[in-house]
Amino acid sequence: MKGPSAVGGHVSYPVLRIKGATVLRGSRTVMEDIDLDVMCGEMLCLTGPNGSGKSTLLETLAGLHAPRSGEVVVPLPNQESIPIRDSRGRRTPVPGLSIALQTDGACLDETVLERLKTASMVAGKSLTDETISAAMEKWALSHRSEDRLAVLSQGLRKRVSILAAILPAIQSSEPRIVLLDEPSEGLDAASRDLLHESIFSLREKGHSVVIATHDDAIIEISDRTVEISSSTISLTGPNHSVDDPPFRDATPVGGAISALGRWILALEMRNPVDTVQRIVPALLALFLLRSIGLDAISDGAPSSLAFYILAPALIAILVRPALIDRLKERRSGDWWRAHLGRSIRPLSSIVGSPWILPIPLTYLSFIVLSNGSSDIDPSAYAWLWLPALSMLDIGAAATAIHMLVSGFERSTAVAASLMMAILIWPFLLLVDATTEILYQGMYFDIGFDTPLGLIICSSLIAASVWGAAVIIPDE
Amino acid sequence: MVRIPARAIALLALGSGGLVATIFLGIMWAPDVNPSQWRAPAAYRIIFLHVPFAWTSFLAFGMLFWGSLGWYLRRTERSWRLVQSGSDLGLLFGIGVITSGPIWGMAEWGVPWDWADLRLNTFALLTALALFIVMARRSQPDHDSTRDTIAAVGLFGFILVPITAVATTLYQKRHPGVVIIESEDSGLDPAIRAVMMVGFVSITLLFIGFTIISDKLYSAEAEIELNLKALDEMDGGE
Numbered sequence: 226m227k228g229p230s231a232v233g234g235h236v237s238y239p240v241l242r243i244k245g246a247t248v249l250r251g252s253r254t255v256m257e258d259i260d261l262d263v264m265c266g267e268m269l270c271l272t273g274p275n276g277s278g279k280s281t282l283l284e285t286l287a288g289l290h291a292p293r294s295g296e297v298v299v300p301l302p303n304q305e306s307i308p309i310r311d312s313r314g315r316r317t318p319v320p321g322l323s324i325a326l327q328t329d330g331a332c333l334d335e336t337v338l339e340r341l342k343t344a345s346m347v348a349g350k351s352l353t354d355e356t357i358s359a360a361m362e363k364w365a366l367s368h369r370s371e372d373r374l375a376v377l378s379q380g381l382r383k384r385v386s387i388l389a390a391i392l393p394a395i396q397s398s399e400p401r402i403v404l405l406d407e408p409s410e411g412l413d414a415a416s417r418d419l420l421h422e423s424i425f426s427l428r429e430k431g432h433s434v435v436i437a438t439h440d441d442a443i444i445e446i447s448d449r450t451v452e453i454s455s456s457t458i459s460l461t462g463p464n465h466s467v468d469d470p471p472f473r474d475a476t477p478v479g480g481a482i483s484a485l486g487r488w489i490l491a492l493e494m495r496n497p498v499d500t501v502q503r504i505v506p507a508l509l510a511l512f513l514l515r516s517i518g519l520d521a522i523s524d525g526a527p528s529s530l531a532f533y534i535l536a537p538a539l540i541a542i543l544v545r546p547a548l549i550d551r552l553k554e555r556r557s558g559d560w561w562r563a564h565l566g567r568s569i570r571p572l573s574s575i576v577g578s579p580w581i582l583p584i585p586l587t588y589l590s591f592i593v594l595s596n597g598s599s600d601i602d603p604s605a606y607a608w609l610w611l612p613a614l615s616m617l618d619i620g621a622a623a624t625a626i627h628m629l630v631s632g633f634e635r636s637t638a639v640a641a642s643l644m645m646a647i648l649i650w651p652f653l654l655l656v657d658a659t660t661e662i663l664y665q666g667m668y669f670d671i672g673f674d675t676p677l678g679l680i681i682c683s684s685l686i687a688a689s690v691w692g693a694a695v696i697i698p699d700e
Numbered sequence: 701m702v703r704i705p706a707r708a709i710a711l712l713a714l715g716s717g718g719l720v721a722t723i724f725l726g727i728m729w730a731p732d733v734n735p736s737q738w739r740a741p742a743a744y745r746i747i748f749l750h751v752p753f754a755w756t757s758f759l760a761f762g763m764l765f766w767g768s769l770g771w772y773l774r775r776t777e778r779s780w781r782l783v784q785s786g787s788d789l790g791l792l793f794g795i796g797v798i799t800s801g802p803i804w805g806m807a808e809w810g811v812p813w814d815w816a817d818l819r820l821n822t823f824a825l826l827t828a829l830a831l832f833i834v835m836a837r838r839s840q841p842d843h844d845s846t847r848d849t850i851a852a853v854g855l856f857g858f859i860l861v862p863i864t865a866v867a868t869t870l871y872q873k874r875h876p877g878v879v880i881i882e883s884e885d886s887g888l889d890p891a892i893r894a895v896m897m898v899g900f901v902s903i904t905l906l907f908i909g910f911t912i913i914s915d916k917l918y919s920a921e922a923e924i925e926l927n928l929k930a931l932d933e934m935d936g937g938e
Binding site: 249251252293629630632633634635638639640643644646647649650651653654673682686689690693694697 | 815821825828829832835836840841842843846849853855856859866867871929
């Protein structure tokens with residue numbers, strides 16, 4: 226069903242458009258053949274009973290759901306458009322987007338200040354500490370700036386979530402699109418008043434605000450209302466003329482990429498659960514190997530020692546990364562997906578890999594297991610870092626496979642390890658490279674028999690597996 | 701009530717009979733091989749099952765890949781049934797390959813596995829993938845998003861086949877693998893060839909019969925699920 230497409234008596238242009246979209250959640254058709262324009266500078270409310278599809282419609286606008294048919298686009302001049310999400314797998318982040326999901330969309334290990342800075346960086350805004358402090362002061366969050374979201378009440382977390390969405394828009398001179406899902410839920414009366422005031426201010430500044438809500442006070446001040454029921458929508462609001470949209474570039478994601486990297490690092494430094502759950506099995510394996518006797522290891526084939534030296538590092542890099550759980554927590558992964566689109570999987574699989582572990586684990590294993598063997602080249606010690614470094618490629622591939630598997634609704638009910646078998650070959654090539662280094666020393670010729678050649682081949686194979694796991698679109 | 705097509709039953713009966721005949725002929729009729737060229741000459745008879753298993757699992761994995769591609773591009777129920785049948789049969793016949801292979805390998809080579817052998821390792825990888833898909837289908841709710849992820853895994857598995865080919869080739873350059881003696885240059889005995897053909901035909905008939913039954917069962921399951929969903933809505937829905 227098509228609806229009116231202009232705002233409050235003024236000429237405006239569409240900043241976001243849903244065309245003929247049918248969206249399923251699970252097996253249920255939530256929206257069927259929907260057409261909707263979001264106009265520049267308008268406040269659009271999505272209303273309807275619980276379970277009617279308000280959140281689904283909002284998240285579809287953000288590109289979080291692939292429509293079964295139809296598409297979501299940013300209209301451009303001359304009938305052109307930027308495809309945000311369609312049924313053919315095309316995907317682009319919405320330019321100028323800020324979003325507050327119903328479930329915060331933040332990992333609970335983030336601090337309040339961190340959350341606001343991250344949201345600003347993702348939006349491409351480098352806000353000063355003073356600006357952020359002033360905003361926190363206004364929203365009565367200053368006293369909690371260094372606290373983790375985990376220790377805050379639901380209402381406080383909601384305030385943080387809303388502020389993270391509206392702050393970049395408040396500070397921006399260019400029109401942005403702000404999507405808020407049930408922002409009033411869990412807020413006290415004073416916070417709700419502040420929310421209404423902020424939303425009104427956003428509209429006055431020319432930003433588009435789409436809100437899924439039951440709050441009558443917000444619905445009353447909206448320009449148009451979309452009532453959702455039985456998979457269709459009906460619009461109420463004034464009907465005016467529409468201008469051609471201006472040209473817009475697709476969103477540059479450099480700021481968001483940088484923000485993601487910092488986010489991952491900050492969370493791991495605050496709560497190193499990923500590092501711990503990788504190190505523990507690796508060290509256990511090392512101690513078990515030590516306990517079976519160094520003679521048994523050294524009496525084996527020359528490649529045995531290299532295998533055992535690299536095995537603890539392999540165990541460490543195959544462990545399921547904690548990043549996956551962090552991205553699932555409170556749907557923080559969906560928040561990142563709304564801003565990064567399909568880039569999130571390749572980026573996360575690289576940044577979420579265990580960068581610091583393979584080299585120290587390899588050297589520790591060498592010290593513990595080599596037993597000062599006289600057959601080992603004296604210079605081998607100086608070059609073990611090279612095959613250990615190549616283990617990072619295997620680690621990235623393993624992380625990418627874990628992320629592919631985590632796309633399942635019940636990802637804990639599937640055995641990701643079955644997909645890891647392919648990583649045996651790059652590992653075996655590294656074992657051969659390490660064997661050469663241990664007994665022949667390091668040399669820099671490139672060929673299938675040389676350490677450098679084997680390491681390059683291993684890295685290329687691991688990179689190919691990584692590529693295969695990240696090119697497939699996610700939800 | 702779901703009726704199993706008569707032709708499927710006939711194919712299963714023929715295939716089963718042929719399989720029994722293959723085993724019998726392989727043990728009792730196929731000639732011995734030259735003991736000076738084989739470490740375990742009697743163990744070669746596993747070939748009459750091992751190679752046909754490999755052929756049919758190759759067909760099944762091809763079905764899985766085709767279905768995954770079809771679902772990924774067009775999202776048709778027919779494609780999804782190919783994924784379901786392909787993964788089930790790929791697992792069944794793949795297990796046949798990777799169990800018969802190591803039994804023969806242990807007897808003939810003294811080691812159960814050869815990391816430099818392309819075929820054995822490719823089948824192991826694809827069988828692991830089929831197991832993953834079968835387990836995932838049984839543990840996950842049947843939604844479009846689940847099917848999308850499973851189809852993605854199916855496609856991922858097939859991208860891995862050329863990667864495995866490169867990897868095992870590189871590894872083989874370093875560690876020349878123990879080659880399964882199937883070369884035409886060695887001149888396959890006509891009797892051995894005949895028994896192998898019986899095995900091929902039998903297992904292919906079994907494969908076709910299983911495919912027809914599998915398709916029928918999954919169609920029936922889909923129809924039942926649609927009816928159940930209709931009843932859900934009459935009772936108040938989700």
